[in-house]
Amino acid sequence: LKYILTDIKLNGENKDIMIKDIHFVDFNDPSTMFIESDVIENGSYTLSFRFGLHADINIADNYANESFHASMDWPPMIDPNTGMEMGGGYHYMKLEGAYNNDSTFYNTHTGPTMGMDHSFEVEFDMLNINIENSTENLEYSIQMNVNNWYENPNTVNLAPMIMMDMQKQMQLMNNGMTDVFSFQSMLD
Secondary structure, eight states, rough: OOEEEEEOOOOSSSOEEEEEEEEOOOOOOOGGGOOOOOOOOSSSEEEEEEEEEOOOOOOOTTTTTTTTTTHHHHHOOOOOOTOOOEEOOOOOOOEEETTTTTTTTEEEEEOOOOOOOOOEEEEEEEEEEESSOOOOOOOEEEOOGGGTTTTTTSSSOOSSSSTOOOHHHHHHHHHIIIIIIEEEEETT
């Protein structure tokens, strides 16, 4: 499992605080599971982020110097039938594995299929992060329920060609916006 989050920020009543502009998560690299932030002003905040890269910044080789470039690059290919560009820029997620006793492999790759932006914003506007003269480190967790990519509200089968299937990309995007991500305090 590898994916990219962008525009990770705390949304305050009077101002927003950018925590990190781009963050690459690689499930095989525990160091990518954490983001540290500087001291944050007192106030009440909510958390938001974008899953993937918005079309304005998802440009081929735009992140050639980043650690994720080689593994998340989505080479621009031209459909010989339509002349349309397929892909280009970077994948948002690569979820790969096996099922049926580890003998049936699947690849779920999301990204800008056929040049369309399938990134989306996730907002946890019901959960407040309250900072009031705290000298303690506060820890929060963003969790991904991998099963929900395939279940809610759309059932997505692990058929071939998810990457270039516009309908499946739209279904995965809708599922991601529904309940793939959750947020909680690590102090609870």
